Amino acid sequence: MSELLFKTADTPLKKLQLPFANIFSSIAGPTQTFNAWTSLEKIVFRFFFIFLLLLVLPIDWKIFRQLFNINWSRLHFHELFDLSKYQVQFIAEQHLPKWGIGAFANWGIAAVTAVAGTVAWTRLDPHTKEYAVLYYWLRVVVRYRLAFVLITYGFIKLFPLQMPYPSLSNLLTNYGDFFPWKIYFQTVGIAPKYQSFLGFVEVLSAFLLFNRKTVTFGVGLIFGFIGNVAVVNGLYDIGELVTSTFIVLLASFLFVNDIPRLYRLLINELPTRANKLVPDFTDPHLKKLRLFGRSAFLLFTVLFAYRALDSYANDPYKIPKTPGLTGAYGYYNVKEFVLNNDTIPYSKTDSSRWQDVVFEKWSTMTVKSNKPVKIDFSSGEIAAEKDIDRNYELAGHAGRHYFYYEADTLHQSLSLQNKNIHHRAEKMSLHYSRPNDSTIVLNGINEDSDSLHVVLVRINKKYLMLEGRRKPVKI
Numbered sequence: 483m484s485e486l487l488f489k490t491a492d493t494p495l496k497k498l499q500l501p502f503a504n505i506f507s508s509i510a511g512p513t514q515t516f517n518a519w520t521s522l523e524k525i526v527f528r529f530f531f532i533f534l535l536l537l538v539l540p541i542d543w544k545i546f547r548q549l550f551n552i553n554w555s556r557l558h559f560h561e562l563f564d565l566s567k568y569q570v571q572f573i574a575e576q577h578l579p580k581w582g583i584g585a586f587a588n589w590g591i592a593a594v595t596a597v598a599g600t601v602a603w604t605r606l607d608p609h610t611k612e613y614a615v616l617y618y619w620l621r622v623v624v625r626y627r628l629a630f631v632l633i634t635y636g637f638i639k640l641f642p643l644q645m646p647y648p649s650l651s652n653l654l655t656n657y658g659d660f661f662p663w664k665i666y667f668q669t670v671g672i673a674p675k676y677q678s679f680l681g682f683v684e685v686l687s688a689f690l691l692f693n694r695k696t697v698t699f700g701v702g703l704i705f706g707f708i709g710n711v712a713v714v715n716g717l718y719d720i721g722e723l724v725t726s727t728f729i730v731l732l733a734s735f736l737f738v739n740d741i742p743r744l745y746r747l748l749i750n751e752l753p754t755r756a757n758k759l760v761p762d763f764t765d766p767h768l769k770k771l772r773l774f775g776r777s778a779f780l781l782f783t784v785l786f787a788y789r790a791l792d793s794y795a796n797d798p799y800k801i802p803k804t805p806g807l808t809g810a811y812g813y814y815n816v817k818e819f820v821l822n823n824d825t826i827p828y829s830k831t832d833s834s835r836w837q838d839v840v841f842e843k844w845s846t847m848t849v850k851s852n853k854p855v856k857i858d859f860s861s862g863e864i865a866a867e868k869d870i871d872r873n874y875e876l877a878g879h880a881g882r883h884y885f886y887y888e889a890d891t892l893h894q895s896l897s898l899q900n901k902n903i904h905h906r907a908e909k910m911s912l913h914y915s916r917p918n919d920s921t922i923v924l925n926g927i928n929e930d931s932d933s934l935h936v937v938l939v940r941i942n943k944k945y946l947m948l949e950g951r952r953k954p955v956k957i
Contacts, residue, residue, distance in 0.1 A: 505771075510615050511762035518611035528603045528611055531620055533596035534735065537589070537728065538627040543571045559638070559789035560799060560865035562782070566634040580721045589724075618759045621736060625691045626775060628732040630782065630934070631725070632688035632704070637787050639681025641794035645671035646801055649875050651840045651848040651882055653945060654813060659881035663720040671945065677686050683707050691736075692779060694761070698740050704733040721861040723741075798864060802844040802869035807889050807896075807914075810841040810922065821837035822932050839884075840940050841922075845869055845889070847898065848882045855880040856904035870901055885910070895922075910934070 519527070542545070545568045552561045579585055612759035638644045645667045652668060660668070670677050682695040683703060690700030712726040747754040761776040763769055797803050816836045819826050826835045830852060837850040846869075862874030869886055883905070885898040894915060900908035912934065920940040928934050 484538070489911045505765060505767045506619060508614055508765045509618060509761045509763070509768060510574075510759055514759065514762075514944060516612050516614040516758065517612070524610070524613065525600060525604060527617060528600040529596050531613075531616065532599040532603075533592055534620065534624060534732070536592040537569055538623060538732070540568075542568075544568075544571055544574075557789060558786075558799070558865055559786055559793055562786050562789065565636065566631045566786075567728075568874050569724070569728060580719075580723075581677070585724050586727075587639055601887060613674065614759050617739075617877065618761065619774065621697075621739065622775075624732050624735055625694075625697060626951050628704075628729065628736070628781065629688040629691040629779060631729060632708075633783050634682050634688075634786060636681045636684030636688060637790040639677050640685060641681070641790050642671070642674040642677045643794055643798055643800070645673050645677055647674060647797060648873065649801075649840060649842055649846075650811070650813060651846070651884070652876065652879075654838070654840060655881045659879045661857075661878040662718040664878035666714060666718045666720065680707070688783075697736055698744075701733050701740070702736045705737070708733065721863075752922075799865040800872060800874035802842075802846055802875075802886070804845040806842055806844050807887075808891075809916075811843050812841060812940045813943050814839040814841070814922065815940045815941050816936060818931075818935065818937035820935035836936065838941075839936075842875075845887055846875065846901070847885045847887055847896075849885070850882050853883065855883060856902065858902055858904065870899060873901060873903065876901055876931070883908075896926075900929075 507880055512655065545565070548568065551563065570588060570592065570786055572588050578587055607886055611704070635644075648668045648671055657665070670680075684707065687700045687703040690696040690703065693814070708726060708729045712723070714720065714724040714731050715726045743754045746752050763772060768801055815838055819828075819835055826832060828837070829835045830837065833851065833853040835851060837852075839850070840848045842848070857880050858877045860877050862872075862877035864871070864873070866872050876882075884901040885908075886901050887898040888895045894913055896910075896912045896914055898910040898912065900906055908929040910926060910928050912924045914925075915923045917923065922938040924934065924936040924938065926934055
């Protein structure tokens with residue numbers, strides 16, 4: 483089987499059967515030789531060669547369907563983001579749990595396939611003494627695959643898109659109503675510059691992996707940062723556990739190559755060779771291959787960075803883009819609440835009585851009441867075109883009802899619909915009047931066709947995290 487792969491120290495060139503093998507095997511140069519591997523080393527390598535290639539190569543037809551469905555004339559960065567983190571799906575992703583060991587079912591299938599492939603490879607190829615060249619090319623594939631996914635995660639943090647600044651409604655939601663992952667996102671999102679720094683670290687790691695001579699430093703940054711992210715995904719139930727663990731897996735594979743030489747250098751304090759294989763790119767085909775790989779990576783980086791920056795500047799994908807009712811932004815006390823001509827006093831237990839209302843800067847109005855909320859368990863990560871489908875602000879917590887609204891300023895009317903996917907049938911048609919700058923009066927019918935009369939009075943609430951800042955935070 484090795485004769486059909488690449489030339490190694492004990493595989494004469496004349497035995498090669500495939501025309502491309504000469505090109506790839508020439509990376510070692512004509513004078514380099516390598517020590518024989520142990521049987522265990524060869525078996526472990528064969529397993530990980532098959533296992534990792536199954537995970538990193540685009541062998542799944544679904545990724546090509548996703549690629550061909552992209553509208554390149556209206557490219558959104560999120561489409562490139564989805565491609566970068568795509569992994570083989572023997573079982574469709576929507577049929578797997580987001581949390582727990584079941585989320586790694588596709589890895590399990592890949593591992594079983596790799597075991598079978600390793601057994602067959604060992605029987606068919608009992609004489610090859612080492613796979614130094616093949617190991618080099620596997621590291622190249624893993625490096626590039628890892629760099630691509632780090633670039634995308636890095637830029638959506640560098641331009642704070644992944645974890646937006648908390649909305650006013652989120653700030654007024656009880657801590658206990660948040661899922662753990664939403665608390666984590668709010669904690670990071672409240673410090674945009676820190677989030678940008680985290681993104682810079684990921685982008686830097688990607689470029690360090692892109693350069694063969696700095697891979698060790700890139701892997702070190704990944705362990706220090708992405709390793710923590712993987713733990714956070716597991717403990718906070720963020721829903722990206724497989725992707726973050728995938729990054730750590732690839733980084734660990736790259737680091738294994740460095741362990742013996744780092745131990746020899748740092749512990750034994752002995753002279754150490756930088757690399758076992760020094761690549762030789764004198765072959766013109768290898769030069770073209772390297773130029774193509776570098777160009778593809780840099781082109782992807784520039785394109786993704788541009789689209790991510792454009793989204794941040796003009797249309798952050800997690801925040802609704804339609805502006806809210808002019809001058810309405812704020813937190814309101816429900817001074818009067820009349821339902822079917824029956825005045826209901828303030829109550830924290832009455833399911834029909836509104837307790838307070840928030841108008842966001844965009845076209846979202848939220849209502850605090852004791853009416854149960856069926857929680858949206860998604861991560862809010864989708865890049866939806868319509869504002870009503872942008873669910874990040876309500877995903878992962880209860881306590882408030884989120885309504886998307888369309889305002890007719892000529893007739894002073896609001897058409898509202900619940901944004902929660904589980905409560906989309908709830909609609910309200912309300913007319914509004916504004917006796918003064920701090921009061922909004924609503925009249926109309928709710929989702930049950932009951933008449934409503936609501937008087938809202940703005941509360942001039944101070945937020946400690948905003949007080950004392952040198953300049954206001956941009957949402």
